[in-house]
Amino acid sequence: MTIKTQRLLARAKKIAKKGDTEEAQKLYTIVLEEYPQNQEAKNGLLALKQGQGQLDPPKAKIQSVVALFSNGQIEEALSAVEVLIKDFPNDPLLFNISGACYQAIGQLNEAVKSFEKAVTIKPDYAESHYNLGVTLQQLGQLDTAVKCYEKALAIKHDYPKAHNNLGNIFLNLRQLDAALDHFEWAVAFKPDYAEAHNNLGIVLVELGQDDVAIKSYEKSIAIKPDYPLPHNNLGIAFQKLGQMDAAVESYKKAVAIKPDYATAQFNLSAMKKYTANDPQISIMQSLLSRSDLNLSDRIHLCFALAKVNEDLGEQDELFEFLHEGNRLRKKELNYSIDNDQEINLFFKKLFSSTPFVIEKSSYETSTIRPVFIVGMPRSGTTLVEQIIASHHEVYGAGELYNLANSISPILEGHLNQNTNTLLEKELLTIRQQYLDALSRFNVSEKVITDKMPLNFRYIGFILSAFPEAKIVHLKRDARAICWSIYKHYFNATENGWAYNLEDLAGFYGLYTDLMDFWHNLFPDKIYDMCYEDLTTNQEEETRKLLEYCELDWDENCLNFHTSKRAVKTASALQVRQKMYQGSSEVWKKHEVYLQPLIKALSSY
Structure with a gap:
């Protein structure tokens, strides 16, 4: 323990005796942020909580809120938990639930505030650090998200979801060795984690280890046969290795499981020579007409249908889809x-x-x-x-x-x-x-x-x-x-x-x-x-x-x-x-x- 830490603890005790519990709580929290296992700081926070006479919220009420959340009644769950927070303003679980509710309804900045309050009250709250990381990742604040996941793992290294999410961030940042390390930890702690096996396959492909990647995709499929992503990624790996028939079969399985899987439809389109009566054409046209289609899916379908019309010799339609796909992709990338x-x-x-x-x-x-x-x-x-x-x-x-x-x-x-x-x-x-x-x-x-x-x-x-x-x-x-x-x-x-x-x-x-x-x-x-x-x-x-x-x-x-x-x-x-x-x-x-x-x- 450093001299600085000792001074912080001493000052926290001193001002706590004078009744300034809020400032004392902040000092103990500062210590726990740097040393999550510091017992003296933990005991100090516990003493403050007991001194304030705070009791835990009734289990029945918490279970009621959780039931509302699980049933998709998010607004009702949020209203109920906010009532509880008024009575129990220093309970970290309530703020964690509040953050989850805000996250579910898309109010991400409010979710951040709730999760931050939870970890301020309880600095060794691994789940709230993780949830804060997820929310910050959704907001595109990747550097801060990484720190939150790392705090969660410092408290609880056996946390597969945190390893998986960290791996995904490092994969997107092209830090492949770090991504590999976290995906391997994820599947080591949770061998039946289909999503992590799929992600491990992706990073192995990027590292040129295609044969090992194929095994990871196959493990993912064995665990969760109706999971379309590893089928699509297996197709990509087979295509890289020149196993074109196997690639086509994998893409077909992906779209059979999830017909609106636009990326897989696009990948399949690159492998085919289309004729006018191909049933995939009408499927893609129907998907493109949907008003709820996200931008990325719309782009992939435009490029796929451009390929269709190139094969069919329909020049006007080819360029109609091509211009639209390119226009949307430039918009997506915000390029100048x-x-x-x-x-x-x-x-x-x-x-x-x-x-x-x-x-x-x-x-x-x-x-x-x-x-x-x-x-x-x-x-x-x-x-x-x-x-x-x-x-x-x-x-x-x-x-x-x-x-x-x-x-x-x-x-x-x-x-x-x-x-x-x-x-x-x-x-x-x-x-x-x-x-x-x-x-x-x-x-x-x-x-x-x-x-x-x-x-x-x-x-x-x-x-x-x-x-x-x-x-x-x-x-x-x-x-x-x-x-x-x-x-x-x-x-x-x-x-x-x-x-x-x-x-x-x-x-x-x-x-x-x-x-x-x-x-x-x-x-x-x-x-x-x-x-x-x-x-x-x-x-x-x-x-x-x-x-x-x-x-x-x-x-x-x-x-x-x-x-x-x-x-x-x-x-x-x-x-x-x-x-x-x-x-x-x-x-x-x-x-x-x-x-x-x-x-x-x-x-x-």
């Missing part, structure tokens, strides 16, 4: 291109002088050699990674967020402080964190590919922090890229520019401008590869690619489509097929509808 314009300018300021490259003497040589495959989405990055990853010395890691996660806090610091000079220690931090992340794949191959396309924004950081890295930049017809982007729904939220033709052309301009900047700053360090050349001269272009990557020839690279490695991107279906030509001409079929985009891209 201004932010991307500012970031581009800042990158140029940050690297405006002669680039700083860390000296070999400053870091230990790594046995891992990263290959970054960059460019616009839908430019062929998945295909090129599939080719390189078919080499016996290469592991294809897919689209990794690790580089962005390492750079973002450093970038934010410079933006906040308005400084334009990178420090060596910052580059060394980026290097170490990224290489540590690659080492956790625990694979025998020493060459590892990262095909996050938007890493083109970070080329300055890459070549400064990883002098030994290879960068392969995919180039493709601008109209082909932008058409392919516009008709796709991306799960990633950083692609907000993709959902409006004007934004799309504007972002393409930012991309080409920044790539010109990097080429000028780092001459001969970036390998440009033309997608169209690759599809027409496969072997010649593959040989040049491997030579740049300092890899010996491997015949497997020509037979990339036979690889069993997992592919998570929208191109998962295409890279399971032999190389084909002509995909860069598909946009021409829709030329009449794409005139604003074509005109905007005319200079590229």
Whole structure:
């Protein structure tokens, strides 16, 4: 116990004797917030409660309130508990119930106040800390929610729901190791926790452990067969692994259980070639007509029905659904291109002088050699990674967020402080964190590919922090890229520019401008590869690619489509097929509808 804590306890006792019970209670609470198991503070609070002559509320009345709540009579339960609070103003259970009532009727700020009152009265009240975390999570206050869950777990580590919710927050924040840890605790404490097994599967997929993820999904289904989410996620895992028939069956099971499961309907639509009499079409049309449909479901159904009409050759309907789906997705993400314009300018300021490259003497040589495959989405990055990853010395890691996660806090610091000079220690931090992340794949191959396309924004950081890295930049017809982007729904939220033709052309301009900047700053360090050349001269272009990557020839690279490695991107279906030509001409079929985009891209 610290000196500060001893002083707080002594002061609490002193003022309690003088009759200032409210101030004494606050001091004991401060101690318990930092040391939840401090017995002296607990005893002090108990003495104050007894001194005030407070009795517990009658059990029968509490049971009556709980019964009202359980029966869905929330307003009645709230009125009843508020009456009890007037008679028992220091009972934490009543405030916990009050918070649950406010939460149920959507008055989240009032719920927060009630839960905060409960934990003020009883700082070691794990359930109220948890409930406060849930409410703050619903309000989008994730940092504070995390602290509440952590307090609940500090009091009661055997709390599966708190572990599961923390895991979900860390998963959304791309802190995958932390998410994995909490999901594993959740299922360890509660082996029949179907939702946590499903969530564990999601994070395992993100970590590239697809086979283990499938087992987690199957456990979830075994526990709760009518739970649609793991069926859908199992379909995604099978699709990544190229097991397309199994993926279709999983998606079908998901929509059979829950026909209004729009995400599963969308995933299934990507796997099918539609005919006019397909019964799924009328189901999706009926769902879309519902007035109670949430925004995310409406977006998924619009993109799915756009795919239907593309298959049926109905151009007007295709673009009607496509424009609407894109419009809604941009609204959902609240995107403005201004932010991307500012970031581009800042990158140029940050690297405006002669680039700083860390000296070999400053870091230990790594046995891992990263290959970054960059460019616009839908430019062929998945295909090129599939080719390189078919080499016996290469592991294809897919689209990794690790580089962005390492750079973002450093970038934010410079933006906040308005400084334009990178420090060596910052580059060394980026290097170490990224290489540590690659080492956790625990694979025998020493060459590892990262095909996050938007890493083109970070080329300055890459070549400064990883002098030994290879960068392969995919180039493709601008109209082909932008058409392919516009008709796709991306799960990633950083692609907000993709959902409006004007934004799309504007972002393409930012991309080409920044790539010109990097080429000028780092001459001969970036390998440009033309997608169209690759599809027409496969072997010649593959040989040049491997030579740049300092890899010996491997015949497997020509037979990339036979690889069993997992592919998570929208191109998962295409890279399971032999190389084909002509995909860069598909946009021409829709030329009449794409005139604003074509005109905007005319200079590229």
